[in-house]
Amino acid sequence: MAKIGFIGTGKLGMPCAEACALKGHDVGGYDVAKRTSEHVTMFPTIKGLVEGRDIVFIAVPTPHDPLYDGNAPTAHLEPKDFDYSIVIDCIKEANEHMNENQLLVLISTVLPGTTRREFVQHITNPRFVYNPYLIA
Secondary structure, three states: OOEEEEEOOOOOHHHHHHHHHHOOOEEEEEOOOOOOOOOOEEOOOHHHHHOOOOEEEEOOOOOOOHHHOOOOOOOOOOOOOOOOHHHHHHHHHHHHHOOOOOEEEEOOOOOOOHHHHHHHHHOOOOEEEEOOOOOO
């Protein structure tokens, strides 16, 4: 049985967390919004969540400009990337409290090249992988 954590327990994180818990794993979650689950133990801080976890998944929003919400064509607009500030904040906080025996997994949606450009410089303690769950 693995000890698994989820930073972000919204539309992506909570279903994944509950699926892991139903398979018998010890699963904890953290979210800025108050969330509850019969299967996932919720923590009030990222620090509390990551302590002692084998794997920690980051499943937080990567919002985009409202003009790119899919309601109208965008070919005439300048390309815009997602806002990665929430991901970066979570990576920094998790990194501070994790160690080399733990694995940090980003499952939030990001564009190709973003992991190397925006995230890896903030990860010095745990091992890290990007494993996108494309649900949009």
